[in-house]
Amino acid sequence: MKRIVEVTINGERHELALEPYRSLLDVLRNDVGLTGTKKGCDVGDCGACTVLLDGKPVNSCLVLGVEVGGSEILTIEGLQRGPERLHPLQDAFMRHGAAQCGFCTPGFLMMASALLDENPAPTEEEIRFGIAGNICRCTGYTKIVAAIQAAARDKAEGKA
Amino acid sequence: MRPAAFDYRAPATLGEALALLAAHPGAKLLAGGQSLVPVLNLRLAAPPLLVDLRRIPELARSVLEHDGALTLGAMTRHRVFERDARVRAAQPLAAAAVPHIAHVAIRNRGTIGGSLCHADPAAEWPAVTLACDAAMTIAGSAGTRTVDAADFFTGLFETAVGTGEILTAVRFPAWPARRRHGFAEVARRHGDFALVGVAAAVDLDERGAVALARIAVFGAADAPVLAQEAAQALVGRRGEGAAREAGRLARARIAPRSDHHASAEYRSELVEVLVRRALGQALGVAPAKAA
Numbered sequence: 407m408k409r410i411v412e413v414t415i416n417g418e419r420h421e422l423a424l425e426p427y428r429s430l431l432d433v434l435r436n437d438v439g440l441t442g443t444k445k446g447c448d449v450g451d452c453g454a455c456t457v458l459l460d461g462k463p464v465n466s467c468l469v470l471g472v473e474v475g476g477s478e479i480l481t482i483e484g485l486q487r488g489p490e491r492l493h494p495l496q497d498a499f500m501r502h503g504a505a506q507c508g509f510c511t512p513g514f515l516m517m518a519s520a521l522l523d524e525n526p527a528p529t530e531e532e533i534r535f536g537i538a539g540n541i542c543r544c545t546g547y548t549k550i551v552a553a554i555q556a557a558a559r560d561k562a563e564g565k566a
Numbered sequence: 567m568r569p570a571a572f573d574y575r576a577p578a579t580l581g582e583a584l585a586l587l588a589a590h591p592g593a594k595l596l597a598g599g600q601s602l603v604p605v606l607n608l609r610l611a612a613p614p615l616l617v618d619l620r621r622i623p624e625l626a627r628s629v630l631e632h633d634g635a636l637t638l639g640a641m642t643r644h645r646v647f648e649r650d651a652r653v654r655a656a657q658p659l660a661a662a663a664v665p666h667i668a669h670v671a672i673r674n675r676g677t678i679g680g681s682l683c684h685a686d687p688a689a690e691w692p693a694v695t696l697a698c699d700a701a702m703t704i705a706g707s708a709g710t711r712t713v714d715a716a717d718f719f720t721g722l723f724e725t726a727v728g729t730g731e732i733l734t735a736v737r738f739p740a741w742p743a744r745r746r747h748g749f750a751e752v753a754r755r756h757g758d759f760a761l762v763g764v765a766a767a768v769d770l771d772e773r774g775a776v777a778l779a780r781i782a783v784f785g786a787a788d789a790p791v792l793a794q795e796a797a798q799a800l801v802g803r804r805g806e807g808a809a810r811e812a813g814r815l816a817r818a819r820i821a822p823r824s825d826h827h828a829s830a831e832y833r834s835e836l837v838e839v840l841v842r843r844a845l846g847q848a849l850g851v852a853p854a855k856a857a
């Protein structure tokens with residue numbers, strides 16, 4: 407039986423009728439049409455599906471749609487600060503070439519934005535610990551880590 | 567692949583949750599979902615109903631008593647524990663172990679109760695409860711009962727929680743002033759399940775020699791085990807020689823199995839090395855960052 411779930415996604419209220427067995431990932435992509443959040447593994451191994459649930463990063467493949475009633479969700483589509491203004495992390499990822507195929511990028515950006523919210527000046531070790539649940543098959547991580555460090559610096563210097 | 571269809575309820579009281587379990591044979595409890603949802607997504611299980619525990623206030627409650635004893639509600643998320651300086655200070659062994667559980671996103675959802683009830687042989691929380699001599703409170707239709715950690719883990723993915731019962735809380739006794747701890751594990755990558763790990767709590771006497779030790783080894787058998795002989799051999803001793811001998815004794819008593827992650831022989835080696843490392847930390851003869 408479907409359940410009615412009221413949830414705020416990227417600042418917009420949604421009322422969704424969901425079968426209980428549908429994951430949040432599936433709901434975001436197929437019901438809400440937000441396909442920026444990616445499905446890599448569906449079992450918590452890759453982090454491509456990372457979104458913020460009430461400000462905290464979670465793997466949306468391991469959350470049921472019916473579990474998020476009353477919550478606020480932020481996806482990659484809501485990270486940008488305005489039509490012409492990228493999030494400092496998005497900007498830094500572009501400058502550093504931190505994306506190749508880009509499949510992992512939304513997950514990394516959501517994870518890293520939560521990391522910087524919690525710890526505005528992380529060390530390299532703290533960054534690597536923070537993004538350990540996100541897998542990238544292309545970049546070798548070096549540029550991703552550099553981009554996160556640069557975004558943290560930009561934010562501290564008030565450039566972004 | 568999508569999971570097979572199931573129904574979903576999120577009761578607001580423990581009584582309702584127990585009644586739902588009683589009325590729906592085969593129903594499963596949903597805590598953080600970080601072990602259960604992967605199983606559902608892979609269609610390794612197809613329960614007719616999930617009973618979500620997230621709306622039951624008492625299951626999320628934690629109490630730090632004046633003497634330092636700590637009761638964690640079953641729905642305490644790993645990350646909530648990890649970010650709370652007061653509970654970390656009250657239970658240093660758990661504080662050392664929890665950051666090794668999976669990754670941040672999974673720790674934001676996963677709960678201590680789910681971890682203990684799922685009882686993965688390589689999970690950190692079960693070993694910590696054994697080393698700390700914690701006690702679990704289990705609610706059922708006939709009331710509640712308490713089971714010591716030493717009697718809780720009954721086999722591979724098996725616990726003392728029976729059909730229709732709910733684990734409500736875990737109580738860690740106060741941490742004595744002269745207790746030291748050590749924690750060491752080896753995993754393929756940080757955040758993966760451990761190949762083998764060791765959680766140790768060592769009580770010293772006023773002269774600094776070992777009075778009592780509890781050494782929990784995980785990932786090496788169907789359930790976490792206490793290395794009893796190794797702990798016995800430590801009594802009255804101190805220093806690196808004692809840690810070495812305990813490592814050898816633990817290895818001699820535990821017969822790990824081979825699987826696709828590691829051979830039995832490699833795991834045996836890890837038991838010896840990690841017992842030695844964890845005890846080295848506890849006895850102050852090795853750097854705390856050894857593993």
Ligand SMILES: Cc1cc2nc3c(=O)[nH]c(=O)nc-3n(C[C@H](O)[C@H](O)[C@H](O)COP(=O)(O)OP(=O)(O)OC[C@H]3O[C@@H](n4cnc5c(N)ncnc54)[C@H](O)[C@@H]3O)c2cc1C
Pocket residue numbers: 449450451594595596597598599600601602603604619640666667668669672675676677678679680681683684686688689690691727731732733734757758759760
């Ligand atoms: C990629 C990945 C890596 C992981 N790595 C680790 C790791 O390194 N170490 C580790 O320890 N864990 C690891 N986990 C597992 C994680 O810690 C889970 O959070 C935990 O094992 C289960 O907790 P949960 O709250 O998510 O429980 P759920 O998945 O909701 O439930 C697990 C089981 O316990 C039962 N259950 C839950 N709560 C109760 C209760 N109160 N009473 C009775 N039964 C109950 C459920 O019915 C279910 O059968 C990992 C998970 C993933 C996806």
Ligand code: FES
Pocket residue numbers: 444445446447448449450451452453454455456465466467468
């Ligand atoms: S799709 Fe969710 S972690 Fe891989």
Ligand code: FES
Pocket residue numbers: 504505506507508509510511541542543544545
């Ligand atoms: S850029 Fe291709 S997986 Fe990361």
